[in-house]
Amino acid sequence: MLITAARNNMTKERIMKFKVREKEKDARVDLFLSQKNIGFSRSQIKRIIDIGFVFSGTHPLKAKYRVKNGEQIKVVIPSARKLNVEAENIPLDVVYEDASVIVINKPHGMVVHPAAGNFSGTMVNALLYHCKDLSGIGGVERPGIVHRLDKDTSGLLMVAKDDRSHQMLTKQLQERTILRKYIAIVDGMMNENFGTIDKEIGRHTKDRKKMSTVTKKGRESVSKFKVLQRFSKASLIEVILKTGRTHQIRVHLSSIGYPVLGDKVYGGRKIRSAGPIIKRQALHAALLGFHHPKTDKYLEFDSELPDDMQEAINNLKKHY
Numbered sequence: 001m002l003i004t005a006a007r008n009n010m011t012k013e014r015i016m017k018f019k020v021r022e023k024e025k026d027a028r029v030d031l032f033l034s035q036k037n038i039g040f041s042r043s044q045i046k047r048i049i050d051i052g053f054v055f056s057g058t059h060p061l062k063a064k065y066r067v068k069n070g071e072q073i074k075v076v077i078p079s080a081r082k083l084n085v086e087a088e089n090i091p092l093d094v095v096y097e098d099a100s101v102i103v104i105n106k107p108h109g110m111v112v113h114p115a116a117g118n119f120s121g122t123m124v125n126a127l128l129y130h131c132k133d134l135s136g137i138g139g140v141e142r143p144g145i146v147h148r149l150d151k152d153t154s155g156l157l158m159v160a161k162d163d164r165s166h167q168m169l170t171k172q173l174q175e176r177t178i179l180r181k182y183i184a185i186v187d188g189m190m191n192e193n194f195g196t197i198d199k200e201i202g203r204h205t206k207d208r209k210k211m212s213t214v215t216k217k218g219r220e221s222v223s224k225f226k227v228l229q230r231f232s233k234a235s236l237i238e239v240i241l242k243t244g245r246t247h248q249i250r251v252h253l254s255s256i257g258y259p260v261l262g263d264k265v266y267g268g269r270k271i272r273s274a275g276p277i278i279k280r281q282a283l284h285a286a287l288l289g290f291h292h293p294k295t296d297k298y299l300e301f302d303s304e305l306p307d308d309m310q311e312a313i314n315n316l317k318k319h320y
Helices: 029-034 042-050 124-129 163-174 247-253 305-317
Strands: 002-008 014-017 054-056 071-075 096-099 103-106 154-160 180-187 194-198 222-230 234-241 283-291 298-302
Touching: 002 298, 029 042, 029 071, 029 103, 042 054, 096 298, 103 124, 154 163, 163 283, 180 247, 194 247, 222 247, 234 305
Parallel strands: 154 283
Antiparallel strands: 002 014, 014 071, 054 071, 096 103, 103 154, 180 234, 180 283, 194 222, 222 234, 283 298
């Protein structure tokens, strides 16, 4: 039961208090709070607990703490602090935008998140400049990247502008109600017209930078594919993601003997030239559909194949 929701004018912190009911007693405090409509996922709530912002009385709690009947749990949501990343005036191909969400058509070669070796020129740098109405995502004023695309994968990407929208879109991902359709050119002429690849994916046992279907701790991973066009040495296919593991499409297709054309990580020796070989992995996020996090209206967007992939297809028609 929500007792109060107030804002401390001195610190700009948001304070919420919840009283534990009989049927809720003995639950872990992170689970207890995740069942309250406070706009945070369980992982975000755990981070708030870990930094000492959840209390029973004046005593800070750990995530594993079991709540007691009649106990009052206080949650302090710190004001959104600035992300330590520089906003940069980088052009973005904005497909859709409102106060809750923005959909970007990402070019290949653009990194989504700043990381070692890529602290500037990323999509986050661009979004911080472009979006003037960001609120706190996990306590930090930043774009809420709901799902990612690899640096050399092009196409549609959705970004939440606030915690509530981020939570709702993430929930859709978890419930597999978001439609993500990719177009890929694979090395080799596929025999099957369509199929499902249902293989767990985890860290490669020897190369920690790679993912693999041969792993000690794999997670459920499902990709559905359909052949759109065949060439003598390659195939143009459509792939629909049912789950969203790191490098999922590239790992799955490589595991069945049809690596994505141009994929230098998972292609191995099978990579051949398609006329002038495409200079990156031939993978494009072509369609994205989801329910709006505030209105629940279904939205669907598509993106045409970029020039380099279309050129590769034309070369395949002529020479392969």
